Amino acid sequence: xxxxxxxxxxxxxxxVTDNILKSFKDVLVHSGLDPQKLAGDHKVLHAGxxxxxxxxxLESVTLEIYHPKTDALIRRWDIAVSYAWSSDAGNFWVDTDxxxxxxxxxxxxPAEALYRVVVKNKSGRPDVEGWSATDFRSTDGMVRQxxxxxxxxxxxxxxxxxxxxx
Numbered sequence: 486x487x488x489x490x491x492x493x494x495x496x497x498x499x500x501v502t503d504n505i506l507k508s509f510k511d512v513l514v515h516s517g518l519d520p521q522k523l524a525g526d527h528k529v530l531h532a533g534x535x536x537x538x539x540x541x542x543l544e545s546v547t548l549e550i551y552h553p554k555t556d557a558l559i560r561r562w563d564i565a566v567s568y569a570w571s572s573d574a575g576n577f578w579v580d581t582d583x584x585x586x587x588x589x590x591x592x593x594x595p596a597e598a599l600y601r602v603v604v605k606n607k608s609g610r611p612d613v614e615g616w617s618a619t620d621f622r623s624t625d626g627m628v629r630q631x632x633x634x635x636x637x638x639x640x641x642x643x644x645x646x647x648x649x650x651x
Contacts, residue, residue, distance in 0.1 A: 493639065494639075494641075495539075497639045497641045498535055498538045498539050499535065500636075501538060501566070501636050501641050501642070501643055502531060502534045502535040503531075504635075504636040504643070505534060505546050505564050505636065505643050506523070506527065506531060508562075508564060508584060508635055508636070508643075509523060509546075509548045509562065509564075509602065510523055511584050511585070512548060512562050512584055512588065513548075513600065515584070515585055515588045516550070516560075516588055516591075516594045517594060517596060518550070518594055518598060518600065523600075526602070529613075529615035529616065530602055532613055532614070533604065533613040533615070533616045534546055536611060536613050537604065537606055537610055537611075537613070538566060538641070540610070540611060541568050541607075542606045542607045542609070542610035542611070543566050543604060543605075543606055543607075543610075544565065544566065544604075544605045544606060544607060545563050545564060545566065545604065545605045546563075546564045546566075546602065546603075546643075547561060547562065547563050547602065547603045547604070547605070547621065548561070548562040548600055548601075548602055549561050549600060549601050549602075549603060549621070550562075550598050550599075550600045551598065551599055551600070551601075551622055552595070552597075552599075553597055553598070553599045557622070558622040558623065558624060558627065558648070559594055559595065559598055560591065560594060560647060560649060561621075561624060561627070561648035562645065562646075562647045562648075563629075563645070563646045563648070564635065564643045564644065564645050565643065565644045565646075566641075566642070566643055567634075567640075567641070567642045567643070567644060568641060569640040569641070569642070583632045583633065583635060583645065584635065584645065587630070587632055587647060591647075591649060603619060603621055604616075605621075624648050626650060626651055627648040627649060627650055627651060628648065628649060628650075629646055629647070629648050630646060630647055630648075630649060631644070631645075632644075632645040632646060632647065633645065
């Protein structure tokens, strides 16, 4: 791989990482939730997501929105990463309207809801400071809705879906 292709792949990784986190910020803001925690955790979130995309261990990034008293999942947003990168692809874009439209259909989240970011990695992934193992909250009683590709950069893409009550 030439130096130009390495630089381009690194740029693609940064672009996709930045826009995954921006997509979650958009979900929070358009849902009426405070994105301050996401902003406060940005450095750690960015470092982990970027590292695991670079090494192709990242399968998906999830934003869980849950009730603080019952710990029950209210809504879940998944962004799955696809590794079809090519220096010849030449495409880069972000679809923020799809998230906004989905939130309009779903309505606002309760103002007291909490959230966290969880990732799914392939086995053997490198450790990243600030990250630890956890389990996803149950999606029992929920149905998954696909929005489609939300971020694209030279074939490295992120596909968005959300979970809602049945």
